Amino acid sequence: MTEFSDAMSIAASGMKAQATRLRHVSENIANTDTPGYRRKTVAFEEVIETGRATGMVETGRVRLDRAELERVHDPSHPLADETGSYEGSNVNLLIEIADAREAQRSYEANLKLFDQVRRMSSSLTEILRK
16 A cells, blocks of 8 residues: 555645646746846755655745846836836746646646546555455
8 A cells, every 4th residue: 555655645746846836937927017026936856765766756946037137118117227228027928828837737647646546545445345
């Protein structure tokens, strides 16, 4: 039965990591028009216990995208400099939507795996009872 619990733990860690990733993507989308906002990215790291890989993942540190901020020309904006421009955000909605879709699909794949392992475990328990 330990293989079942290990598989469920791996799937659950994947769902948790993708949920965190989706949260940061949502923050990026919400701040698309925030002046000076830098896009947040998160990387996944493999979980190591007692010197061996477990197959589980977790999110690493949140990093800010160092890409150049977009220059927006709007002389009426309160943050505009003497040229009438200010620094916008470096969020690209197309990239964020693609990242959100990828995170959603990965989450759903882990959820299906979790459910399949749960059903297999229940079936095995039923067979062993007979």
